[in-house]
Amino acid sequence: MDRTTETAPPAEPGRPAAAAEPAAPADVATGTVRRKRRRILLPLVLAAAVGGSAALGATRPWEGGSSAPGQPPLGHGTVAVERGSLSSGIQVAGALAYDALTPVVASGRGTFTALPAVGSVVKAGGRLYEVDGVPVVLMTGKRPLWRDLGPGVEDGPDVRQLKRNLVALGHADGLGLAVDEKFTAGTAVAVKRWQKALGVKQTGRVALGSVVMVPQPAVRVHQVGVRLGAPVGETTALTVSDTGLVAVVQPADNQLSRFRPDGRVEVRLSEGGTVQGRIRSLIRGGGGDGDGGADGSEGGRQKTVVTIVLDDQRAARRAGPSSVTVDVVGDTATDALVVPVTALLALDGGGYGVNVVTGTTTRLVKVRLGLVADARAQITGDVKSGDRVVIPT
Structure with missing residues (x-):
């Protein structure tokens, strides 16, 4: 609301003088009476990631109340300008x-006769679990097997995946086995070598359900979803993961940036x-x-x-x-002059200032705003470390 200073009209003869309207409060920064005064809301909203967004709102600190000369007005106090570091990290x-939890679905038929312990680590070529006394082996691949593989099967990417594992495990040494989609006589020889190493019947064929394909070269057993003696069916027998640990966080929406x-x-x-x-x-x-x-x-x-x-x-x-606790480093200001954001004042014509206490008076100093974080602001201008500025209390 605008305020004006008016002078009472002279009293008529024989009548007492009318009481004068109270004068507008003096401007602490200048010691003069202002004719118009507006409360100014600091138009600055700062998007900060941790602790939410910071909104800066202030009115001129000398409005609304009176105090002794050189003292902050009622409802206000002072704080020292500090020199230090400021970071917008969260x-x-x-x-x-x-990492990478992966369900393992047991295919084929039979009964679970051995299961791994939770926390155990199985590498490619190792025994993951057992069905009807026969080990089910872990191999590396993104495509699950969906058929028996052996001489005479049609070419396919599942054959390529099997041959890649046989080569990697050393069962194709000296065979000159090409990693392609054809199940050749050399492939059958490599399969027999693999079966011999497992201690199972050497058929040269890979039965559906005897191999589990996972993307990782080694897995950690995260959870066992079946019990010993249970029949094999279309169910998640195990959940496995990578052997490595990752950090996982769920930030708030205003932290995602x-x-x-x-x-x-x-x-x-x-x-x-x-x-x-x-x-x-x-x-x-x-x-x-x-x-x-x-x-x-x-x-x-x-x-x-x-x-x-x-x-x-x-x-x-x-x-x-x-x-x-995950620390995300943001912008950093070192050796900076720092004040609380509540000390900032929106100035007529734009920009910001602070009200600095000097002796028995205060003076309004225009400042440039730098990094703002955690309700504190970096400023530069005609201020120095140790100066006291006015803030609301």
Whole structure:
């Protein structure tokens, strides 16, 4: 609301003088009376990732109240300008978890006669579980087997996948076996060598259900979903994972802009110490916690799951699946003059200022705004470290 200063009209003879209207409050910065005064809202909304967004709102600190000369007005105090560092980095709670949970569906027929222990690690070529006393072997590949493989089968990518494993495991040495889609006589020889090493009947054929294909060259058994003696069926027998640990976080929506694919972060372990990491993926509603069942939802709303690969697996394995804090480094200002954002004033004509206490008066100083984070602002201008500026209390 505009305020004006008016002078009472002279009293008529024989009548008492009318009381004068109270004068407008003096401007502490200049010691003069202003004719018009507007309360000014600081028009600055800062998008910050941790702790939410910071909104800066202030009115001129000398309005609304009176005090002794040289003192902040009622409802206000002062704070010293500090010199230090300011960072817009964020911290998000997360967890270490085993990566790439993969269900293993047992195919074929028979009865489970041996199962792995949770936490055991099986490498390509190793025995994953047993059906009717015969080992089921882990091999590397993205395509599950869907038929018996042997002499006379049609060419196909499943044959190529099998031959690649036979070569990698050393069962094709000296055979000159080409890794292609043809099941040749040399392929049958390599299969017999593999069967001999397993201690099973050497047929030269690979029966459906005798091999499990997974993308990883080695897996850790995360969960066993069947019991000994159960019949083989179309069910998830096991859940396996990579042997390495990753950090998984679910940032809030206003924090997502800080997480960039291939961006570098620091992971603080619950037992102490830190591990450097790289952001591998951001998946809306993706799973990734240590239980293998996270759907990334919160209150019916899917959240984004961020997966971070770690540079040092030894430190991660010592910690094991556990809680972590992920630090995402943002912009940093060092050796900066810093004030609370509540000290900033929107100036007529644009820009910002601070009200600096000088002796028994205050003066309005225009400043340039730098980095703003955690409700603090970097400023430059005619101020120095130790100066006291006015803030609302």
